[in-house]
Amino acid sequence: MKKSYYQPEDLKKFKAITNWSPALGEKFFEYYNSVFAAGALSAREKSLIALAVSHVVQCPYCIDAYTQDGLQRGIEKAEMMEAVHVGAAIKGGATLVHGVQMMGLYDKLSM
Amino acid sequence: MKKSLHARANTLAASEAQLQLLENGIFQSGELPKFSEQLKHSGLAPLKKRQLEVLQINLGYMCNQVCAHCHVDAGPDRKEKMSKIHLERCLELIKVSKVGTVDLTGGAPEMHPDFQWFVREVAALGVQDIIVRSNLTILVANAHYASYPQFFAEQGVHVVSSLPFYKKEKTDRQRGEGVFSNSIEALKALNAVGYGQEGSGLQLDLVYNPAGAFLPAAQEQLEQDFKTSLATNYGIQFNQLFTITNLPISRFLEYLLASENYEDYMTTLVDAFNPAAVQNVMCTNTLSIDYQGYMYDCDFNQMLAIKVQSPVQHIDQFDPTTFAQHPIAISQHCYGCTAGAGSSCQGALVE
Numbered sequence: 505m506k507k508s509y510y511q512p513e514d515l516k517k518f519k520a521i522t523n524w525s526p527a528l529g530e531k532f533f534e535y536y537n538s539v540f541a542a543g544a545l546s547a548r549e550k551s552l553i554a555l556a557v558s559h560v561v562q563c564p565y566c567i568d569a570y571t572q573d574g575l576q577r578g579i580e581k582a583e584m585m586e587a588v589h590v591g592a593a594i595k596g597g598a599t600l601v602h603g604v605q606m607m608g609l610y611d612k613l614s615m
Numbered sequence: 616m617k618k619s620l621h622a623r624a625n626t627l628a629a630s631e632a633q634l635q636l637l638e639n640g641i642f643q644s645g646e647l648p649k650f651s652e653q654l655k656h657s658g659l660a661p662l663k664k665r666q667l668e669v670l671q672i673n674l675g676y677m678c679n680q681v682c683a684h685c686h687v688d689a690g691p692d693r694k695e696k697m698s699k700i701h702l703e704r705c706l707e708l709i710k711v712s713k714v715g716t717v718d719l720t721g722g723a724p725e726m727h728p729d730f731q732w733f734v735r736e737v738a739a740l741g742v743q744d745i746i747v748r749s750n751l752t753i754l755v756a757n758a759h760y761a762s763y764p765q766f767f768a769e770q771g772v773h774v775v776s777s778l779p780f781y782k783k784e785k786t787d788r789q790r791g792e793g794v795f796s797n798s799i800e801a802l803k804a805l806n807a808v809g810y811g812q813e814g815s816g817l818q819l820d821l822v823y824n825p826a827g828a829f830l831p832a833a834q835e836q837l838e839q840d841f842k843t844s845l846a847t848n849y850g851i852q853f854n855q856l857f858t859i860t861n862l863p864i865s866r867f868l869e870y871l872l873a874s875e876n877y878e879d880y881m882t883t884l885v886d887a888f889n890p891a892a893v894q895n896v897m898c899t900n901t902l903s904i905d906y907q908g909y910m911y912d913c914d915f916n917q918m919l920a921i922k923v924q925s926p927v928q929h930i931d932q933f934d935p936t937t938f939a940q941h942p943i944a945i946s947q948h949c950y951g952c953t954a955g956a957g958s959s960c961q962g963a964l965v966e
Contacts, residue, residue, distance in 0.1 A: 516886060547836070576825070576832040578780065578840055 515565040548577050555584060556591035616791065617681045619690040620866060627869050628688065630920040637863065637947040641878055647885045650949045657890045662945060664912075667938040668900040671718040671914060671960070672697070672705055674727040675906045679753050682777075682790045684824065684867040686918055689722040697906040702733050704930050705904060709740055712935035718746040718901075718960065720914065723753045725763060738770045746773045748822075748960075751801040752794055761804075768808040773818040775857070775960075776802070781844040785826045802851045811852040820855045822962075828876035830887060830955050831858035834963040857962025860884075862915050862951035884950035892957025895964040898943045904930055912943045914960070919948065 522529030540550050551573050558566030574584050620628040627633055641647045654660040675696030678689035697705075709717055717737050724730060724747055737745050747767065754760050767774055778798055779789045786795040802819075809815035821841060825831050838856035845851040861867045863881060871877040898912040902923075908930045911917040922928040925941040957964025 516882075572829055575827060575829045578832065578837060580782070580784075 510564050512568065515568055518565070548579065551577055552579065552583060552587040556587040559588050560591040560595050616691070617683070619681060619688045619692050620869060621688060622690065622692040625869065627865065627872075630918065633864055633868055634919055634921075634946060636868070636872075636877075641881060642947055647881060650945050650947050653885070653888055653950075654893070654945070657888075657893070659890060659893050662893065662896070662943045663899070664939040664941070664943060665899045667712055667902055667935055668714060669716040669718055669897070669902070670705070670709060670712065670714045671720060671901055671903045673720050673903065673905050673914065673917060674722065674724045674730065674733075676722045677726045678722040678750065679726070679756050680723075680750055680791055680794065682866070683870055684789055684826075684861050686862055686865045686867060686915060687722060688865045688918070693722065695906050696727050697908075699729055701906070701908040701930065702729055704908065706733075706736050706740065708930060708933065708935065709737060709742060712938075714742070716744040716746065717742050718748070720748040720960075723750050724748065725753050725760060731766060734766075734770050734772060738772075744773050745770065746775050749774055749776050749801075750790075751776045751778065751798040752790075754801040754804060755797050764801075764804045764808045764810070767805075768810065768817055771817070773820070774805060774810060775820045775822060776805075777822045777824075778802075778841075779824055779826050781841045781848075789826045799849050799851065802845070802853070803849070806850075806852055811854055818855075819853045820857055821853050822857045822859055824859045824861055828861075828871060828874065828880045828883075830860055830883060831958075831963075834858040834956065855962070857960075858956075858958070859960070859962065860951045860954055860958035862948045864915060864948050865918055881947065881950070884954045887954035888950060889953055889955060889957060889965065892953045892955075892964045895957060895959070896949075896952045897959040897961070898952075901960075902938065913952075915948055915951075916944055919946070921946065 519529075519533070522533070540547060540554070542550075545553075551570060554566065555570040555574060558570050571584070642649050648656065651660065654662060673687075676687055676689045676693035677691065677696060678685075678687075678693070679691060681690040719730075719734070721727070727733070734745065734747070754763050766772075776798075777790075778786065780786045783795040786798065787793065805819055806812065808817070810817045811819035823831060823837055823841070831837065834856060837858060841856050842853070845853070863871055863877070863884070868877070871880050898916070901913060903911040903914045903917045905911065905917050909917075910923045910925075910928055910930060910933060911921065912923060916922075921944045923941060924944050925937070927933050927937070952958050952964075
């Protein structure tokens with residue numbers, strides 16, 4: 505057994521999830537490819553969104569994939585870092601906004 | 616300025632050392648399939664030549680730049696150049712073979728002392744497409760080259776220029792400080808004599824290659840990004856963008872090893888192997904000639920000193936009608952031309 509839960513080479517084996525459930529796996533990849541095709545948003549914009557979300561969900565496979573995708577598309581490091589900050593701001597904000605719930609409950613329960 | 620591998624006496628300056636790396640390691644252990652095995656597995660072996668359409672002549676390895684990714688290991692310290700006798704023999708070959716494209720490369724081909732004479736002679740033979748692969752900065756290097764855009768226009772030369780990116784940072788990191796602004800100046804000079812302008816008939820194409828250990832994105836999309844950015848920021852027009860994958864040889868190989876990207880990059884190339892790209896690889900219709908008159912299946916094989924697999928390996932004895940009779944020499948660097956959308960001196964190979 506390898507000593508890490510994450511193996512870089514597993515990213516390349518992603519398609520293999522189809523082996524144990526072809527119908528669902530194929531549906532997922534078809535959907536995935538459709539999502540990332542240029543539409544109302546450009547493929548470049550979608551790549552930056554994916555990079556930001558990759559950080560928010562802290563998926564090392566996704567960070568690997570969308571850093572490389574960004575490099576290939578000529579996305580610059582300043583753009584990538586701003587996208588990561590957007591993710592961080594939303595995640596930080598999401599934590600903090602719960603503080604309002606805490607405050608409300610605290611006040612409600614306090615004399 | 617950085618020096619060539621040759622000037623630094625780096626072990627990779629020897630083509631045998633590069634070939635040894637490409638033949639051994641992950642390819643010997645079976646971790647990755649050799650290119651020959653991949654072709655066989657895909658039912659594409661052996662890779663065969665078709666018809667001779669492009670004569671790519673390397674005029675020499677001298678260049679005013681020392682780019683980090685250069686597969687030629689060119690630079691100001693390289694003095695190799697084609698002799699007048701061999702240039703004349705090339706003219707005979709062009710005449711006899713009736714090739715539609717003559718592709719002049721280097722180094723910086725403009726630095727060859729007989730460059731203008733040779734281009735005039737090729738043009739006089741009525742060759743349909745005379746390509747000069749210009750690094751752009753040579754055109755603004757000094758007063759001597761200032762008239763070259765006009766000369767190109769007069770001879771109807773097709774200019775193919777390297778510009779790794781439409782922004783300064785990435786371009787200068789790969790090609791040297793100040794290269795981007797000089798390239799912009801040169802592109803403006805080419806535009807001024809009609810290059811890239813609609814209806815002028817003067818073709819100006821740009822070449823993009825990734826500034827690092829990754830594959831190029833789709834050619835069409837990058838072309839749009841280049842066109843928008845260069846037009847908006849500098850008022851520059853050009854015709855097409857060619858995306859070229861960096862092949863793991865020479866100085867790019869040095870970079871891959873030093874940055875510990877070699878194995879991952881080779882895995883990326885192998886994983887992206889595209890059988891459809893194999894059909895159109897440039898070695899099937901191109902003959903590459905080095906400054907000494909020796910012949911190769913492509914410019915990359917030239918740099919690895921893998922001559923054509925034929926009893927006749929020099930232009931002095933070459934009969935163009937025998938072009939398709941011999942197999943194409945391959946090694947693991949060939950994965951660079953078959954990855955993804957494919958890669959050639961004319962850019963991507965499949966849509």
